[in-house]
Amino acid sequence: MAIQSYSYSGRGSEHTAYRIIFFGQSNRIGFHYILSHFFLTLWFYKTPHMTSKVTPLSQQSKIPNPTQPNRTITPLFARPPAAGIAIARPPPRGFSPCITMGSDFKAIPLIDISPLVGKIDDPSMVNDEDLLQVVQMLDDACREAGFFYVKGHGIADSLMKEVRDVTQKFFQLPYEEKLKIKMTPQSGYRGYQRVGENITKGKPDMHEAIDCYTPIEPGKYGDLAKPMVGSNLWPKYPSNFDVLLENYISLLRDLSRKIMRGIALALGAPVDAFEGTTAGDPFWVCRLIGYPVSTDIPEEQRTDTGCGAHTDYGLLTLVNQDDDICALEVRNQSGEWIYAKPIPGTFVCNIGDMLKVWSNGIYQPTLHRVVNNSPRYRVSVAFFYESNFDAAVEPVEFCRERTGGVAKYEKVVYGEHLVQKVLTNFVM
Numbered sequence: 001m002a003i004q005s006y007s008y009s010g011r012g013s014e015h016t017a018y019r020i021i022f023f024g025q026s027n028r029i030g031f032h033y034i035l036s037h038f039f040l041t042l043w044f045y046k047t048p049h050m051t052s053k054v055t056p057l058s059q060q061s062k063i064p065n066p067t068q069p070n071r072t073i074t075p076l077f078a079r080p081p082a083a084g085i086a087i088a089r090p091p092p093r094g095f096s097p098c099i100t101m102g103s104d105f106k107a108i109p110l111i112d113i114s115p116l117v118g119k120i121d122d123p124s125m126v127n128d129e130d131l132l133q134v135v136q137m138l139d140d141a142c143r144e145a146g147f148f149y150v151k152g153h154g155i156a157d158s159l160m161k162e163v164r165d166v167t168q169k170f171f172q173l174p175y176e177e178k179l180k181i182k183m184t185p186q187s188g189y190r191g192y193q194r195v196g197e198n199i200t201k202g203k204p205d206m207h208e209a210i211d212c213y214t215p216i217e218p219g220k221y222g223d224l225a226k227p228m229v230g231s232n233l234w235p236k237y238p239s240n241f242d243v244l245l246e247n248y249i250s251l252l253r254d255l256s257r258k259i260m261r262g263i264a265l266a267l268g269a270p271v272d273a274f275e276g277t278t279a280g281d282p283f284w285v286c287r288l289i290g291y292p293v294s295t296d297i298p299e300e301q302r303t304d305t306g307c308g309a310h311t312d313y314g315l316l317t318l319v320n321q322d323d324d325i326c327a328l329e330v331r332n333q334s335g336e337w338i339y340a341k342p343i344p345g346t347f348v349c350n351i352g353d354m355l356k357v358w359s360n361g362i363y364q365p366t367l368h369r370v371v372n373n374s375p376r377y378r379v380s381v382a383f384f385y386e387s388n389f390d391a392a393v394e395p396v397e398f399c400r401e402r403t404g405g406v407a408k409y410e411k412v413v414y415g416e417h418l419v420q421k422v423l424t425n426f427v428m
């Protein structure tokens, strides 16, 4: 048994945490020693661990290290059972080599979500061991890295690849051709944007993209959605682009809904917490992105980042990235950039700003950026699963209770958050 004591500073306060680790090891089987380590980590906080400061979301991105705030670690099995689930016993907490115990992750966990995908809509799933294990892994991943890979998600490899392939083909077209679907304020910020047109924190990003959003009819959501009214501008070439993408998006919507069900359980919430007025009519965003080889960009136009450091705006992001180029980087607590290396057949998932507010900071979105230093053009297709456009997202009561009783974030209307981002994302 070992006891470690260490300090870390969160937003506005210092903590000393004591971490007690028990580990049992060494079972002898035949000629081999098989070491098995069981970690039971108990956290004690010396100080009352929550600040009572309410910080508007608009200021969050200005805080230097929003990656890891004051965190409360409440083991899943210590939580009160939520309505709608009857957790009879704790899910097994085995040691997973993918998950770095502690706050400074070095790798992003990989989760096989097939039990979740197969069973999450079945009311009799509540005590399913495999499912609960996935829920536990989601909880660990959302606390530790805010990022995880998923496999066993049910989306065919061939479809993932085809979507990247048509994206690549489109970006290979001559500029005039791409301009036929140019993004403008009149198009509701939907369509093609050239390299350097998207800006992050004032700096042009070295990517080109097609942005698509849930279509919005004029008048829907009143003034709130006005800048984004419109339907999507799909390329005419390759000719199956719109059909392919619309099918892909509908599959990813359903997959995201299922993962959000898992995340709801991971938070100890009812399984349908992200349905109804929160995300029962989820807004979605899809960005098809191309990152040119840096030497192909005219020097006077070139910056060193494909996409500057940011957090995503909604609930959950699923990134379908090129198989063989390492470019997406995720920031850990000590400020190191950890590669989200491509793992063929997986999506890279991460949580967004709305989940932070809703969970009162139990889960935090992690800063990430893209740098394509490879000698090859990189493609990624990012799908963003968001709350209802007009959802007023605020810390829910049981998450507040779990984090000291005080709401750390003010209510934010998702659509306002999105529109504010979109209106400042482009030099037009």
Ligand SMILES: N=C(N)NCCCC[C@H](N)C(=O)O
Residues within 6 Å of the ligand: 198, 199, 200, 201, 285, 307, 308, 310, 311, 312, 313, 384, 421, 425
């Ligand atoms: N829908 C999402 N999440 N898009 C992410 C793009 C991030 C870059 C953007 N210029 C920004 O500064 O946010």
Ligand SMILES: O=C(O)CCC(=O)C(=O)O
Residues within 6 Å of the ligand: 287, 289, 307, 312, 319, 321, 328, 368, 369, 370, 380, 382
């Ligand atoms: O290209 C990627 O891998 C990630 C893109 C991203 O983070 C975004 O568009 O929000």
Ligand SMILES: [Fe+2]
Residues within 6 Å of the ligand: 310, 311, 312, 317, 368
């Ligand atoms: Fe992102």
